[in-house]
Amino acid sequence: MADLIVFGEDWGGLPSSTQHLISHLMKRHRVIWVNSIGMRSPQFSLRDIKRVWQKMLAMLKRNSEPAQTPSEQIPPIIINPRVLPFHRSKRVRLLNKRLLLKDINRAIEQEGFDQVILWLSLPTAVDMVGSLNERASIYYCGDDFEGLDGVDHTMVKPLEQELAEKVDLILVVSKTLARKFTHPNTIILPHGVDYPLFSSPAARPHDLPGNGPIAGFYGSISAWLETDILAQSAIALPSWQFVFIGDIKTDVSSLQALPNVHFLGARPHHQLPSYIQHWNVAMLPFRNNKQIAACNPLKLREYLASGTPIAATSFPAVREYENLLAIQSPKEPFSRVILRANELREEKASRQNRVATESWQHRATQLEALINHLSR
Numbered sequence: 275m276a277d278l279i280v281f282g283e284d285w286g287g288l289p290s291s292t293q294h295l296i297s298h299l300m301k302r303h304r305v306i307w308v309n310s311i312g313m314r315s316p317q318f319s320l321r322d323i324k325r326v327w328q329k330m331l332a333m334l335k336r337n338s339e340p341a342q343t344p345s346e347q348i349p350p351i352i353i354n355p356r357v358l359p360f361h362r363s364k365r366v367r368l369l370n371k372r373l374l375l376k377d378i379n380r381a382i383e384q385e386g387f388d389q390v391i392l393w394l395s396l397p398t399a400v401d402m403v404g405s406l407n408e409r410a411s412i413y414y415c416g417d418d419f420e421g422l423d424g425v426d427h428t429m430v431k432p433l434e435q436e437l438a439e440k441v442d443l444i445l446v447v448s449k450t451l452a453r454k455f456t457h458p459n460t461i462i463l464p465h466g467v468d469y470p471l472f473s474s475p476a477a478r479p480h481d482l483p484g485n486g487p488i489a490g491f492y493g494s495i496s497a498w499l500e501t502d503i504l505a506q507s508a509i510a511l512p513s514w515q516f517v518f519i520g521d522i523k524t525d526v527s528s529l530q531a532l533p534n535v536h537f538l539g540a541r542p543h544h545q546l547p548s549y550i551q552h553w554n555v556a557m558l559p560f561r562n563n564k565q566i567a568a569c570n571p572l573k574l575r576e577y578l579a580s581g582t583p584i585a586a587t588s589f590p591a592v593r594e595y596e597n598l599l600a601i602q603s604p605k606e607p608f609s610r611v612i613l614r615a616n617e618l619r620e621e622k623a624s625r626q627n628r629v630a631t632e633s634w635q636h637r638a639t640q641l642e643a644l645i646n647h648l649s650r
Contacts, residue, residue, distance in 0.1 A: 280305060292393070411441040415444060466575065567590060
């Protein structure tokens, strides 16, 4: 049975697709999880200073320790990478590689890892490929990093190209991402959903507004949201309450000025069903850009699993489910899309049935077969 070394985001936050998949694989595979290796050099900003400080504190902790997981899983060993976030420099890359190899090899020896498979979700981990006597390596591409907000695109693009040439298998989450790569072993593995969590009835939270229907969104409140059409919708639908759950990372002043708009802050992943199940409409109000064209948002299937009607701008991932939700047509006010979605409330069972077989467990079973093939 292969052992996995995973280079992903920081373990324990809102779960990414990598964390969902690896969490299921941990029932059968031992895992060393290397926390995030940055995708850009830090800037002199409050957000980046805070992030650097958190990373420094993490590095001061014992550098390989078991994570907290459900009792049926073998907990991953977490490594907080001691690296410098200046990946343009060849000297820094060489230093980072030496530091990482020292920590990872120590964990491999302590845990007795044998047939190692590398899983890389970040191009900045490219120098690890071929350095750990691994059986095989996988690049899991969940986003178009060339269009992703907050990423140093000129730095990441050549690293991703180098990584794509080195690995044995590339997994992508959408057809758009698949077209980026010429690697013969490029396979589409769409996102899944925690169907039992989002489909099981949950109690209404006390902090939801009680005066009127609710249109809601959860996730990172970032530059990819169409804040203009959201403000216009809130003005056009004064009897509706607009609820946003997540960390604010962009200018939302036009929304905050409106009396029927509410920002509730971030919530743990397991609490999200209790919110979405009590919205009248769930929104996917994304901009039309390169990042969104390639994305396959986790919340799309979570929205569907909850059964809540969905109003969305038009992008490739939602068009796969176009008969189950309301998608904005050219020049159509988004407020009208919300009202059209609300008319679909009787089709709850159809939405849920559509994703009942798209669970993370099902995706992990598909992934298990690929890993077993690479391990031979």
